[in-house]
Amino acid sequence: MDDDGLFYGRYIEPLEGRMLRTVRRVVWDPDLARDALQDAVVRLWQNRERLRRHPNPEALAVRVCYHAAVDAVRRGQRRRETGGVDLEGRPAAPGRGPAEALEEREQHEAVVRAIAALPRQQALAVLMRVVEEQSYAAVAQALECAEVTARIHVMRGRSHLRRILAPFAPGRARIGGAA
Amino acid sequence: MTGHKLRVEDLDRLLREALPDSPEAGEEERLRPVLRRAWAEARAAAGSEERPVSLAGTWALQAALGAAAGLAIALGLALHLAFPPRLVADGLAAQASSLRALAQLRRAVAMECALVAADEVGRPRRYHVTWRAPDEARVRLEGPGGATWLVRVPGSRTGLMPPRRDSGPDDPRLSPARDVLSPDRIAGLLDARRGVRVTLDGATGLPVRMEAGFSATCDFELEEPAPPPLVGAAGRGR
Numbered sequence: 001m002d003d004d005g006l007f008y009g010r011y012i013e014p015l016e017g018r019m020l021r022t023v024r025r026v027v028w029d030p031d032l033a034r035d036a037l038q039d040a041v042v043r044l045w046q047n048r049e050r051l052r053r054h055p056n057p058e059a060l061a062v063r064v065c066y067h068a069a070v071d072a073v074r075r076g077q078r079r080r081e082t083g084g085v086d087l088e089g090r091p092a093a094p095g096r097g098p099a100e101a102l103e104e105r106e107q108h109e110a111v112v113r114a115i116a117a118l119p120r121q122q123a124l125a126v127l128m129r130v131v132e133e134q135s136y137a138a139v140a141q142a143l144e145c146a147e148v149t150a151r152i153h154v155m156r157g158r159s160h161l162r163r164i165l166a167p168f169a170p171g172r173a174r175i176g177g178a179a
Numbered sequence: 180m181t182g183h184k185l186r187v188e189d190l191d192r193l194l195r196e197a198l199p200d201s202p203e204a205g206e207e208e209r210l211r212p213v214l215r216r217a218w219a220e221a222r223a224a225a226g227s228e229e230r231p232v233s234l235a236g237t238w239a240l241q242a243a244l245g246a247a248a249g250l251a252i253a254l255g256l257a258l259h260l261a262f263p264p265r266l267v268a269d270g271l272a273a274q275a276s277s278l279r280a281l282a283q284l285r286r287a288v289a290m291e292c293a294l295v296a297a298d299e300v301g302r303p304r305r306y307h308v309t310w311r312a313p314d315e316a317r318v319r320l321e322g323p324g325g326a327t328w329l330v331r332v333p334g335s336r337t338g339l340m341p342p343r344r345d346s347g348p349d350d351p352r353l354s355p356a357r358d359v360l361s362p363d364r365i366a367g368l369l370d371a372r373r374g375v376r377v378t379l380d381g382a383t384g385l386p387v388r389m390e391a392g393f394s395a396t397c398d399f400e401l402e403e404p405a406p407p408p409l410v411g412a413a414g415r416g417r
Contacts, residue, residue, distance in 0.1 A: 045221035
């Protein structure tokens with residue numbers, strides 16, 4: 001096995017599940033998810049030396065996957081706006097009816113669209129800290145910045161999302177979805 | 180949007196609900212090949228030239244190439260100084276002149292040479308060589324103790340043959356002239372290139388002066404050019 005094969009086995013293979021879940025958390029459409037994963041892998045290939053030296057390779061891989069996922073969502077939005085594809089959600093969870101599945105899908109799309117509207121650093125910080133409940137230290141390692149800077153990204157991202165997703169406040173009637 | 184904001188707790192709950200970590204059953208196994216295929220394609224697209232190379236290896240290679248380049252430059256400079264192009268061209272011109280001199284010597288039908296050489300005790304002796312027949316030359320030693328020899332020169336490479344008069348073949352007084360007894364012997368001297376300095380006549384290409392442990396001045400008589408063929412005249416007469 002050559003160096004690149006060894007590299008995959010040592011650095012990428014242990015992260016496969018994490019990468020898949022990271023992308024799928026944001027991208028529900030199977031085709032877009034596949035595109036995002038391919039995009040993430042190519043970026044990791046191009047940055048494989050950086051990944052090798054990174055103090056937290058998993059954090060770097062997660063960052064790459066979230067960026068690729070958000071980029072895929074943006075591409076999907078553009079294609080849908082031009083009538084190219086219809087975003088497909090995941091199947092309804094067991095025990096949920098079609099109406100609930102539709103509401104779940106709309107909520108997901110609204111949240112993803114709101115995150116895609118954030119600057120990349122803020123989007124990543126919010127996803128890691130708020131959604132995954134990672135530590136600020138892990139967020140800082142993924143962003144390759146100081147921990148205090150990671151906190152600022154989380155705070156600003158939250159602030160933007162609170163405004164964008166205000167229609168989802170409990171008790172408010174949503175008309176046409178958020179943002 | 181009228182300035183209302185979602186509460187932080189509500190936002191965090193909304194985000195977690197909308198972005199659950201709950202992939203479908205078997206989805207991971209379906210997507211793993213996508214990752215591996217994408218990695219293989221990235222490798223193939225990048226090609227072998229993008230393989231990571233250790234910095235130490237790179238510097239070692241660069242140092243080796245630099246040393247080789249420096250050596251090549253030094254060698255080229257040394258060769259240039261040792262054999263400048265002008266000398267090479269001169270050498271080629273000398274070769275052509277030498278070939279022409281040899282060809283002209285074969286056309287000689289008569290020759291006279293005045294030769295000065297040191298005898299066995301270092302005294303200068305003057306010789307006069309007259310060659311008019313293919314296998315015979317007359318050598319006259321001038322000055323005190325002078326003598327005249329009639330020397331047979333059969334072919335072009337034979338040594339001195341027994342003289343008809345005055346002296347024997349082993350007379351050391353005759354030996355300085357042995358290389359200029361005939362045009363063929365002079366040609367042999369030039370062909371052997373035994374440290375002979377030759378001055379060629381610009382018009383005829385023949386050697387007019389030679390120095391090789393002796394100093395000789397020569398004068399040649401060449402055969403007449405061949406008459407034009409008569410075939411054309413005979414043809415025109417018909």
